[in-house]
Amino acid sequence: MRHARSTLNKSARRGASLLATSALALTVTLGSTLLTVEAFAAPVSPISISAKGRTFNATRPVLKRYLSGFSSSAASRVTPPPKGSGTGSRVPRKPRIIVKRYPVPPVIVTPPPVVVGSGTSAGGAPSSGSGATTSPLRRPGIGGLPSANDRDYLPDEVVIQLAANGADQAARSLAQRFRLTQVESFDVPGANTRLYRWRIAPTDRRTAPTVVRAIEADRSTVSVSLNYIMRLYGEAPTVVSALPLEQYALTKMQLPQAHVLAQGGDVLVAIVDGSVDASHPELQGVIEDTFDAAPAGGQAHSHGTAVAGAIAAHARLKGSAPAARILAAQAFDRGQDRSEGNGFTVAKAIYWATDRGARVINMSFAGMRDPSIEQSLRYARHKGVILVAAAGNKGPLSVPLFPAANPDVIAVTATDQNDRVFQLANRGKHIAVSAPGVELFLPGLNGTYQEISGTSFAAAEVSGAIALLIERKRDLTHDDARRILMSTARDLGPPGFDPHFGAGLVDAYRAVLSIAPAVADTSARAAVTDEN
DSSP states (O other), X not given: OHHHHHHHHXXXXXXXXXXXHHHHHHHHHHHHHHHHHOTTEEEEEEEEEEETTEEEEEEEEEEOOOOXXXXXHHHHXXXXXXXXXXXXXXXXXXXXXXXXXXXXXXXXXXXXXXXXXXXXXXXXXXXXXXXXXXXXXXXXXXXXXXXXXXXXXXXXXXXXXXXXTTHXXXXXXXXXXXXXXXXXXXXXXXXXXXEEEEEEOTTOOOOHHHHHHHHHTOTTOSEEEEEEEEEEXXXXXXXXXXXXXXXXXXXXXXXXXXXXHXXXXXXXXXXXXXXXXXXXXXXXXXXXXXXXXXXXXXXXXXXXXXXXXXXXXXXXXXXXXXXXXXXXXXXXXESTTSOEEEHHHHHHHHHHHHHTTOSEEEEOEEESOOHHHHHHHHHXXXXXXXXXXXXXXXXXXXXXXXXXXXXXXXXXXXXXXXXXXXXXXXXXXTEEEEEEOSSEEEEOGGGOEEEEOSHHHHHHHHHHHHHHHHHHOTTOOHHHHHHHHHHHSBOOSSSSOBTTTBXXXXXXXXXXXXTXXXXXXXXXXXXXXXXX
């Protein structure tokens, strides 16, 4: 019986030992399986299993949850052992994560459209002489089309530039395919191209931007654009009687002193403006030549007459360059008061003035950036012409207007008798200098005089001041003129250059002195002393 009980106990102990061994093996197998399946298992931690008073060591994975927005406080407290710590624990490899690469579509980079007539940067030296050309820009695209809310262009017109060789045949083909009527055209000097002005049929419901986009795809054209509206700016003039015509601008710009040194003798100053009343006593013998870029029916315009007088008046009034000669290009014939022009006619006037020999071109108008005008300005700049433009009268919140905002143009704003900026003047970093332009007495129509305000007349005064400099230095360049005017200007407003006054108020006397012989300074001072 004892033998049987002893045998039974031995069998029980042996069975228990087998069960403990099996449990241990099962635990290790399950732990390894979990570690293999879990891709993001944390480092392992030891566990102990006891059997028959003996301790067996095994390992188990401590799993961390990586689901977004969920955290485990237990897992967060687990600090993984550093690499190479030598703990002896074997960490099973994580299964490889296979990322399938999808084909990446090619990136197509479209270069920005070339702007016609971008010209050289401000301060670039102009190249003069007959060899200077204006090469047309190929396929300039339609960059610069206005937004849907901007209607500052002729709604029924487009402007197309064609290569001169075969231009007539190409024009006929375009007219037929795009249902257009030719208005006028002219050869672009130095570019071997011809510029065409087209009208969309009144019964056609297509908008001008739609037609421009359609023609852009035609490879026979050099360029295509809208015909932007340009405007003559100035407050409504007031006709004045035969009262004393006081000119505070003369004193502000020190013109009496400057006129002792120079009066702009025989310097050709072109104005692209309304038609000038050449019969006015202030302008007798001043108009060298005229050109009608737009038919005005022979009617003189008060704006153009005032601009010409601000430069070259020489009777009861005194212009800033009384001995200069005026090239009057008429380019404005639209609107109730004929104060509207367009890019095509303005460009034609600028080309004419340049080839006619103008040394200065005054542009007392403003509008959107027009490709045809930009190209003509580049041509004039290469010919050595000094370009001056009014900043515009659309107020301090207006965007910069062109051509004043063109870097190849000297932009001028207006000030009043107390050196305050004209309240309607445009502002901006492109403003170079300022000049008197508020409540000026200038020539009017039919021999009358008018009181008028605007940046237009300030620009004209600066154009005349440049004519004084040219008389002293016939080879004066655009860069010379800009540098002299800005460096000798009397600072206004905040110290230094600012977007309201530019470099300050033009001082014609100091400007002329900067390039005049020293002996002239003595003569000028003596003359002024005698007058006083």
